[in-house]
Amino acid sequence: MTAEADIWAVVPVKELDGAKQRLAGLLTPAQRSALAEVMVVEVLDKIATVRGLAGILVVTLDPRIAAHARRIGARIVTDGAREGHTGSVNAGARVLLAEKRGGMITMPGDIPAMTAAEVEAVLAAHQAAPAFTIAPAHDDLGSNAVVCSPPDSVPLRFGDNSYFPHLDAARRCGITPTVVRRPGIAMDIDHPVDLAMFLRRPESVGTRTRAFLEEAGVPRLLVEREVIPLFPRKRGEAG
Ligand SMILES: Nc1nc2c(ncn2[C@@H]2O[C@H](COP(=O)(O)OP(=O)(O)OP(=O)(O)O)[C@@H](O)[C@H]2O)c(=O)[nH]1
Numbered sequence: 001m002t003a004e005a006d007i008w009a010v011v012p013v014k015e016l017d018g019a020k021q022r023l024a025g026l027l028t029p030a031q032r033s034a035l036a037e038v039m040v041v042e043v044l045d046k047i048a049t050v051r052g053l054a055g056i057l058v059v060t061l062d063p064r065i066a067a068h069a070r071r072i073g074a075r076i077v078t079d080g081a082r083e084g085h086t087g088s089v090n091a092g093a094r095v096l097l098a099e100k101r102g103g104m105i106t107m108p109g110d111i112p113a114m115t116a117a118e119v120e121a122v123l124a125a126h127q128a129a130p131a132f133t134i135a136p137a138h139d140d141l142g143s144n145a146v147v148c149s150p151p152d153s154v155p156l157r158f159g160d161n162s163y164f165p166h167l168d169a170a171r172r173c174g175i176t177p178t179v180v181r182r183p184g185i186a187m188d189i190d191h192p193v194d195l196a197m198f199l200r201r202p203e204s205v206g207t208r209t210r211a212f213l214e215e216a217g218v219p220r221l222l223v224e225r226e227v228i229p230l231f232p233r234k235r236g237e238a239g
C-alpha cells in the first residue's frame, strides 16, 4: 500500500448503554458500558497513531464516543449508525464512496490489544485496488480487521462467523483475498472466556483495558464464576 492509496479507518461504535450484552452474565450494565468505553477509546487512540491512514470515520450516535473521536481528529458519521455492525460499516463506506476515497479499513472497538504496528502491517500487505485484506480473529471465526479498496470492493456481513464467508465473498468478486494474522488484532472481546484469554495473553500487558479489568476485580470474578479454573488441570488429567 502506498500513501496515495487513501485508506480511511471506519470504526462502528454502538451506543455504550446496551453494549457488550454477551458479558451480561458476568458484569453489571454499568461495568459493561464502562468496559466498552475503555476499549473503544483505547482502540481509537491507537488508530490515531497508525502511519499511512488518510483519516478516521467513527460511525456512532454515542455522545461520549463522538466527543472522544473529535478530540483525536476523527470524523463522525451518524446516518446509519443504529443499523448494526454491518449496517454501520456500510454507512461509513457509503460516505467514503461518495467522496471517491480510495478505500477503508474497518475494525471494531473491542480489540484493545491491537497495536498501530499491527494495523500498519495489515495495510502494508494490502494490494492495489480492487483488493481485499482480512485479519481474522484468533479462532478463525470473526473478521477483526478488513481492508477494502475501493470501499465497496467486497460486500461485508459481520456477526455470524464471518471470516470464511468474507474470503468467499472476495473470491466471488474476482479478488484473491490477502490474509494477515496478528495476535493483538485477533483478540476481540465478546464473551467471558475472551476476557480470560485477554488477561492471560502478553499482548494485554500495559493496556488500559487490562488495568480497568483488574481495578474492577474481573480476574477474581472469572475464577469465582469458574470461567478460569482456580487449579488448572494438568495435561492428560481427566475431567
Ligand atoms: N454504530 C454502530 N456500531 C455497532 C452496532 N452494533 C455493533 N456495533 C459495533 O460493532 C462492533 C462489534 O460489535 P458487537 O460485538 O456486535 O457488539 P457489542 O456491543 O460489542 O457486543 P454485544 O452486545 O455482546 O453484541 C463494536 O465496535 C460495536 O460497537 C450498531 O448498531 N451501530
Ligand SMILES: O=C(O)[C@H](O)COP(=O)(O)O
Binding pocket: 085, 108, 141, 142, 143, 144, 157, 158, 159, 160, 161, 162, 163, 190
Ligand atoms: O458479533 C460480533 O462479535 C461482531 O459483529 C463481529 O462480527 P464477526 O464475528 O463477524 O467479526
